[in-house]
Amino acid sequence: MAERFGYISRVQSFSACHRLHSVHLSDEENRSVYGKCNNPNGHGHNYKGESSSSTHPRIDPLTGMVMNLTDLKRCIEEVIMDPLDHKNLDRDVPYFSKVVSTTENVAVYIWDHMVKVLPPNVLYEIKIHETDKNIVMYRGE
Numbered sequence: 001m002a003e004r005f006g007y008i009s010r011v012q013s014f015s016a017c018h019r020l021h022s023v024h025l026s027d028e029e030n031r032s033v034y035g036k037c038n039n040p041n042g043h044g045h046n047y048k049g050e051s052s053s054s055t056h057p058r059i060d061p062l063t064g065m066v067m068n069l070t071d072l073k074r075c076i077e078e079v080i081m082d083p084l085d086h087k088n089l090d091r092d093v094p095y096f097s098k099v100v101s102t103t104e105n106v107a108v109y110i111w112d113h114m115v116k117v118l119p120p121n122v123l124y125e126i127k128i129h130e131t132d133k134n135i136v137m138y139r140g141e
């Protein structure tokens, strides 16, 4: 039987607040760079994260799966929901105490933590919708 290849992905929404503020910039530079998003009291988002499988995942002929989506769900709970959902990213997540909580850096954070708990060569892309219009994709580069 010819080998088959498929792609899997799981979407998960999470809510968090943050403030765009870089420790490497002065207060005036922060205001200039981030504008309203530098408001000291922060603001919130209903983020939507999507974890997609690797570039060429084989469908196991015995199980019929690329990987069990239940395992991906458990990984998302551990890496995204537990540390990020209903949190203040800058105050509750140590990683963002020195890293500005842009959507790009949220995607990098999720990638760096998810790649440690998934089987090797499975994770292909993390896509984060910060708003309906602002979307970031990260592939581990």
Ligand SMILES: Nc1nc2c(c(=O)[nH]1)N=C([C@H](O)[C@H](O)COP(=O)(O)OP(=O)(O)OP(=O)(O)O)CN2
Binding pocket: 020, 037, 043, 101, 102, 103, 104, 130, 131, 132, 133, 134
């Ligand atoms: N490169 C990035 N730019 C911006 C980010 C980011 O993470 N990476 N984040 C923000 C702010 O967090 C902000 O909350 C999002 O911008 P905002 O203008 O509120 O969102 P929309 O563009 O969807 O708002 P509309 O007014 O409806 O267009 C800013 N920049």
Ligand SMILES: [Zn+2]
Binding pocket: 018, 037, 043, 044, 045
């Ligand atoms: Zn924001």
